[in-house]
Amino acid sequence: MDSQAEPLDSQAELPFRLLHQLAHGEIAEDDLDLLQAMLRAEGLAACPPEAQAQASSLAQAQPRQSSKARVREIVEHATHLAQLVFDSWSAPQLAPVRSESALPRQLLLRAQDVEISLNVQSTSINHMTLIGQVLGPGQSTGEARLVRDVMPPVGAPQIVVARRDEQGYGPVPVDDLGEFLIDQIRPGRYVLSIQLDTERIESIALELNGKPGDFAQ
Amino acid sequence: MRNQTTRFEAEASDRELIAMILNGEDVQAAWDALLTRYSNLIYSVPLRYGLQESDANDVYQGVCETLWKEVAGLRDPDRLDAWLLKVAGRLSWRAIMNRRRQTQHESVVVDTESPLPESGPRPDEVVMRHDEWRAVAAAVRALSNRCQKLIWYLYYDPAMLSYEDIARRMGLAEGSIGSIRARCLEQLKKQLDDLKR
Numbered sequence: 001m002d003s004q005a006e007p008l009d010s011q012a013e014l015p016f017r018l019l020h021q022l023a024h025g026e027i028a029e030d031d032l033d034l035l036q037a038m039l040r041a042e043g044l045a046a047c048p049p050e051a052q053a054q055a056s057s058l059a060q061a062q063p064r065q066s067s068k069a070r071v072r073e074i075v076e077h078a079t080h081l082a083q084l085v086f087d088s089w090s091a092p093q094l095a096p097v098r099s100e101s102a103l104p105r106q107l108l109l110r111a112q113d114v115e116i117s118l119n120v121q122s123t124s125i126n127h128m129t130l131i132g133q134v135l136g137p138g139q140s141t142g143e144a145r146l147v148r149d150v151m152p153p154v155g156a157p158q159i160v161v162a163r164r165d166e167q168g169y170g171p172v173p174v175d176d177l178g179e180f181l182i183d184q185i186r187p188g189r190y191v192l193s194i195q196l197d198t199e200r201i202e203s204i205a206l207e208l209n210g211k212p213g214d215f216a217q
Numbered sequence: 218m219r220n221q222t223t224r225f226e227a228e229a230s231d232r233e234l235i236a237m238i239l240n241g242e243d244v245q246a247a248w249d250a251l252l253t254r255y256s257n258l259i260y261s262v263p264l265r266y267g268l269q270e271s272d273a274n275d276v277y278q279g280v281c282e283t284l285w286k287e288v289a290g291l292r293d294p295d296r297l298d299a300w301l302l303k304v305a306g307r308l309s310w311r312a313i314m315n316r317r318r319q320t321q322h323e324s325v326v327v328d329t330e331s332p333l334p335e336s337g338p339r340p341d342e343v344v345m346r347h348d349e350w351r352a353v354a355a356a357v358r359a360l361s362n363r364c365q366k367l368i369w370y371l372y373y374d375p376a377m378l379s380y381e382d383i384a385r386r387m388g389l390a391e392g393s394i395g396s397i398r399a400r401c402l403e404q405l406k407k408q409l410d411d412l413k414r
Contacts, residue, residue: 013354016375019266022306023313032299034372034402036258038353041409045264047256051274055256055281059248062285064238 082111082192082203109192111201113137116194120208128185128208134178134194134201142196144180145170146208148188171195232294239289252281255301262305265350268312276308283308356408363387364401371398 018035021027027035086108107118114136121129132144147168174180174194185208192203229237229250237247259280263273283304291300357368370383384391 013350015350015353015372017377018372020377022302023310025303025307027303029299032302034406036298036302037406037409039258039261039265041356041412042350042352044257045261047260047277048274051260051277052252052256055252055278056249058281058285059245064244
């Protein structure tokens, strides 16, 4: 015998090899079962209640985000950028010739297979009403809001992600026909954000003014 | 909450409790049920390595924190006990190394240039509580001579011989070690079960 000791003499009662392998992460799965059986056979030590209480508090001190919540968050953050595909003020044949500001401005945005039709109507010198409809194959209920946009620095990518802490309007409900209405809007540069059940759509930056000529992207 | 924990502890499997935690359903009760089920096992590992109770508490908290953080990534929730043992073993060894470094640092006042040993002490150099393994050792002694010898080589001998060397020393064919080992382990587990009763 290599160690020159009789098996399991008084100096050799320690399952050294098992403990060594466990300490170094080299233990086989079935040897883990053996070690557990050995520990239980020796009798487990009682973990002090205060130690267990401290471990118990982990559930409150470091709350986990549930899998469902994580999935929901990922889905909600799967944001699609809606591009402007039509603006009545930029279409010469449809440009108003008289009483420009009296005519509602028509906008059409598209993000993948969802289209958003917008009708912007001036209600006073400094206020507008936005009436919109979400058109697409899926469920369209949700909520819509206008978020004041921050102009990107010169040379920055033109995709603008609105900052949530900026002043804006809404949220307002998007009903089961996909329609929504935001009123008392003051002129400015906005991102339209629509949260549907399964996706979020954000428009490019839109310049909403009471008169034509300076919409922006 | 306590009633809920007790019910979960009695009825729910580890996999079910982990699923509850991950799904955000009765998280505290499910977590407490797991702790109640495994705290003694986790806490016993550092003690069996010879660590003092304060170090054992640190290891225990470390294992629980690791479980809490990594519970979503467990490959096999049905083998939670084995996973906990592995983590407890690693953290116990780390605690032993830290304790060893502290002791060296305190004893070496002037010689700060000498590097600390990378490999550290062997477990048999630091584990002092041999007496706490006596029941298991007695169970091994109750086996047949051949099983006793084989179990010794496989799980106790600090020389950590290869199967080939063990076979040579025991006068066995190397290929037969596996099957003999399985039979001996079966006997040993029966002895260990008898100890628990």
